[in-house]
Amino acid sequence: MNTSNTKNKLALSLLIIFGVLLFIYTTARAYLLSITWDESQSYLEFIRHNIVLWQDYDFMSANNHLLNTLGGIVFTKWFGLSEFSLRVSSLIAHAFFLFYSAKLAYKMENKWIALSAFLILNLNPFMLDFFSLARGYSISLGMMMASVFYLFELHTSGYRTKYALLSILFAILGTLGNLTLLNYLVVLYGVIMLLLAYNNYKDSKRVLSTMRRSALQMLLPSIVLALFLWFMLPYSFKLKEAGALFMGGENGFWQDTVGSIVPRLWYHLDFSYWLIRITKILFVVILVLSLIYIGLKHAKGKTTNENMFLGSLLLLFLLIILFTLAQHYLLETLYLIERAVLFLFVLLMLIFVFFVNELFKERKFFQSILHVFALIVFVHFLFSFNLKYVYEWKDECDSKEMLQDLKKIKQSQKNKFNVSISMPLILESEINYYRVADTLTWLNQAIREKKPHHLHDYFFLKKDQYDTIQKDLLEVIKVYPTSGNILAKAKYPYTNSTIVFDSIIDFESTTADCRVKRDQEYSPAITYVLNEQTANSGHLVSVRYNFTTKQRKEGNMYMLLVFENDKGAYVWLRPNLMDFVYENDKKTEAYFSYPFPASVKPGDIIKAFIWNPNKRELFLNQMEMRIIRYSRE
DSSP: OOHHHHHHHHHHHHHHHHHHHHHHHHHHHHHHSOOOHHHHHHHHHTGGGTOOSOSSOOTTGGGOOHHHHHHHHHHHHHHOSSHHHHHHHHHHHHHHHHHHHHHHHTTSSSHHHHHHHHHHHHOOHHHHHHTTSSOHHHHHHHHHHHHHHHHHHHHHTTSOHHHHHHHHHHHHHHHHHOGGGHHHHHHHHHHHHHHHHHHHHHHHOOHHHHHHHHHHHTHHHHHHHHHHHHHHHHHHHHHHHTTOOOOSBSSOIIIIIIHHHHHHHTSSOTTOHHHHHHHHHHHHHHHHHHHHHHHHHHHTTOOOHHHHHHHHHHHHHHHHHHHHHHHHHHHOOOBOOGGGGHHHHHHHHHHHHHHHHHHHHHOGGGHHHHHHHHHHHHHHHHHHOOSSOOSTTGGGTTHHHHHHHHHHHHHTOTTOOOBOEEOOHHHHHHHHHHHHHTTOTTBOOOOOOSSOOTTOSEEEEOHHHHTTSOGGGEEEEEEOTTTOOEEEEESSOOOEEEEEEEEEEESTTSSSOOEEOTTOOBOOOEEEEOOTTTOSTTEEEEEEEEEEOSSTTOSOOEEEEEEEETTEEEEEEOOBGGGGOOSTTSOEEEEEEEEOOTTOOTTOEEEEEEEOTTOOOEEEEEEEEEEEEEEOO
């Protein structure tokens, strides 16, 4: 019996088992986790309107991760709208990451080293978060791992052009997943070109021959890359001009890029000052020792395909850093931070495991280094294991549960057709997603507030926000233990309400044209001028539209509610009319209410009308605006 083969088979079996279990873990989380802010924003602004490429550019346009958006459109059409269907693209990307990281690790001669390398590459909980979320970061990581695998194949296959092309194609897919991989793509092309030129020169020792052969080998990859950059770069510059690339730092690569990713890699162990310092030092040590090792091997003429691959990874990593620094100083781009740096972490871990694998070939002792690290990351993963939240959006993990609780409360209040919630910015987008996904048409569109307004029906507050308000005016309904968020209502609700203004335009009972036409951007408006009695925060404006459409969910139409003074509009709200449409050719009621802001003054004007920027046809049967005064008298 061959003991070595038996051990190798056991290591392979364990590698497959760990891979399957990790995929089950991310799949379970994709099904169970509450929607996050970025995911819901992508759905509300792009996926549900079938927008893959940008049409207009604003500061939130970078939230459109192209392959994630395309996947969301396809899979919600196939499986219906849910958190899980939006996240299928990321699960596919995770399968790619697991498969290609396993194939890379299994190239190592010792299969127990391969198993440890696989665990180190796959068990970081912060990275696993994104394989459970509908974000393009996961797609970029999955495609990048495939790209790195074909870079390895390029080294070990006699530098065949097809592997260069495959590596670049997967890098392009990764960039379509998230634009942060654009630096990786451009530098990868340069590294492959240098690699082929070096190999060709080593064979011919002639400069012209080297240039000619390298150019021929890279002709097709060059054409593919040029076409992609011709397509993608204009979008990138437009995003920058619109201020959409605002996520980043300005203090330096070490402080912003390294300083922001390291605490997240330790997933809630970032309270340890020394743990963070040691990790940063370890990163530098890995790079320095790997560079020294590759330099010595090259100087002694002991290069192999495997250590050349390690050298390519090092060159790739260092040139990406230099490319990032050059972009910052020449184009004034921000330094990558937080989740946008995950691809560099993966590259660094690849450098680490292949460096230790090279050391193992010379001294068997070095395999223990990899096994110890694998044990550390395994234990850390076990302590971070959860099916409730993700690190980056933990404050939002109870949004779904809160709305389920609110739905139960609403069922006992049959006479209340319009419920409003006060919430901070971080909870706004998720609530609006569940309004659409769960057809909660009785729930007011969520509008963020820095300070809770007293006329709202309910309050969903972060703990630090709750600590700053007058608690004796609120009755806590529920505290959510994971996030610490609080669902509350007014302890002393307003008992009296008086309608001080009520204007109805009934298009059906008049000869007025009730259509919002294809060439018409605005409907007629209802206008109210505030006076001395109504210009205070004890009032609320309520609008109601009765309409019919034949174009369900097609394009945007907004119930515009505007507060303006002689200097222009100072409140501009645009709840989406299409959120209420679930059947064609059927009369639909849409409601929205909003408490007067504290800044209102006599003479200010309130306007309610429909904004139709995409010029879709709508039959407006009736529109109404009410001003309601509330008191406890």
